Amino acid sequence: EPEVTQTPSHQVTQMGQEVILRCVPISNHLYFYWYRQILGQKVEFLVSFYNNEISEKSEIFDDQFSVERPDGSNFTLKIRSTKLEDSAMYFCASNRQPNEKLFFGSGTQLSVL
């Protein structure tokens, strides 16, 4: 079965630094997402992306966050100035249509020190 690929699997950064999390969605998928899960808490929607623009975003996705599809395969999440509370597992996901099965990547564990 095709997979969503995320890199790196772990990222450690200092508070205030910028981080970029990378994802390669499944090739024939049209919708791309970022979710996050703080340890012990629920999976939270951050943003969805379709046709090279943001479709929907949550209250969490403030001005510190941005997404980009820099080429035909990659999808990135940038956090401009990381905070301690940004420490979480970040999941990239994709699907062909919004109500179809959502394929998750294996996640990037972000630790902000």
Added chain:
Amino acid sequence: QKEVEQNSGPLSVPEGAIASLNCTYSDRGSQSFFWYRQYSGKSPELIMFIYSNGDKEDGRFTAQLNKASQYVSLLIRDSQPSDSATYLCAVNMDQAGTALIFGKGTTLSVSS
């Protein structure tokens, strides 16, 4: 505020028993309902989806939806120790939207 509520558990059942997991959601207009399984430290994995009122069966799993009661459940028959995981209920609350709202999950423990 759009919410999906689940009992956190743990729900403990013996091997071979039926496990029943429940979920309620706040938005009466919700359209799509999903059950994901998540092992510790891993990403969510889709088990079932259901769009219409009633039951939907897939192997040992049955999803049940009651839109009038804003209630969705997952039954796992012949539970196995490998079913031990956290089960996440997720709801797409906006027909035109893309965001899935997840519950906190119910931890299931199946003892052999």
